[in-house]
Amino acid sequence: MKRKILLPTDFSENALQAIKYALELYKDQECVFYLLNVFYITPTNLESLIGMEPGSELYESTKKNSERQLHKVLNEIAFQDNGNSKHSFQAISVFNEPFQAIKALVAEKDVEMIVMGTRGQTNARSKIYGSTAIDVMEKIRNCPVIVVPQVAKCVLPKEIVFPTNYKTSIKKRELKHLIDIAKSCDASIKVLHVSEDGKLNALQTNNRKLLDEYFEDVNHSFHLLSQLSVSAAINCFVESRESDMVAFINSKHSFFASIFNQPLVKGITYDSKVPILVMHDLKN
Secondary structure: OOEEEEEEEOOOOOHHHHHHHHHHOOOOOOEEEEEEEEEOOOOOHHHOOOOOOOOHHHHHHHHHHHHHHHHHHHHHHHHHHHHHOOOOEEEEEEEOOOOHHHHHHHHHHHOOEEEEEEEOOOOOOOOOOHHHHHHHHHEEEOOEEEEEOOOOOOOOOEEEEEEEOOOOOOOOHHHHHHHHHHHHHHEEEEEEOOOOOOOOOOHHHHHHHHHHOOOOOEEEEEEEEEEHHHHHHHHHHHHHHHOEEEEEEEEOOOHHHOOOOOOOOHHHHOOOOOOOEEEEEEOO
């Protein structure tokens, strides 16, 4: 059965980098990639809003431009180096708000993974994560997402960092995508605990033991950092080891939620150079 991967694009360099990363990550697997472009114009007045109705000159010209650029990207990625026989592509152009279009397509196509850039053409350079990326990571809870910085290397991950405080009970099925990626890429998982004293209570000890069981089929190890904030600890760990990916579960009850009053990604890393895999707990 083919994997179904959604690749949103606004034709920015970051979006193209994310697409290339996805093709490399899944190069040995049968996949159908949905290449999605959402075209929309922010109306300045009622007249311009009416002008974006289907059949209007503005709507049709904007849609045609979207389809033309999708075709260009498709030619570039599908036929590079004679293409990959395991991969097939569907180009989709829709008029909508980007987050709503992504959410709808995930449900319609039963997408199992979204791979997208951290920010697009319209996002300020001072922002690490664009508004659409934040919304997807926060609100699309029935599908994981890999968010790819523009500077990320298009290589298979060999070391994936999984931060946790062991306070939240995690089910193995919530880690399915992380374990799948680790297995397919022959990557190791580094479980990172950030703590002041390194001591674990009974609940934390049990949750650590469960993680050890969940990761029994992949190369994994446990690590501790102290005297640092969570975001600084993750940064230091990833940079010092040259890790290739950070993965975590977005849980309302996780330490990420308690630390970041803003959307969870705001404080993870201010200078992310590696892709981030965001999974979701199944309780919310």
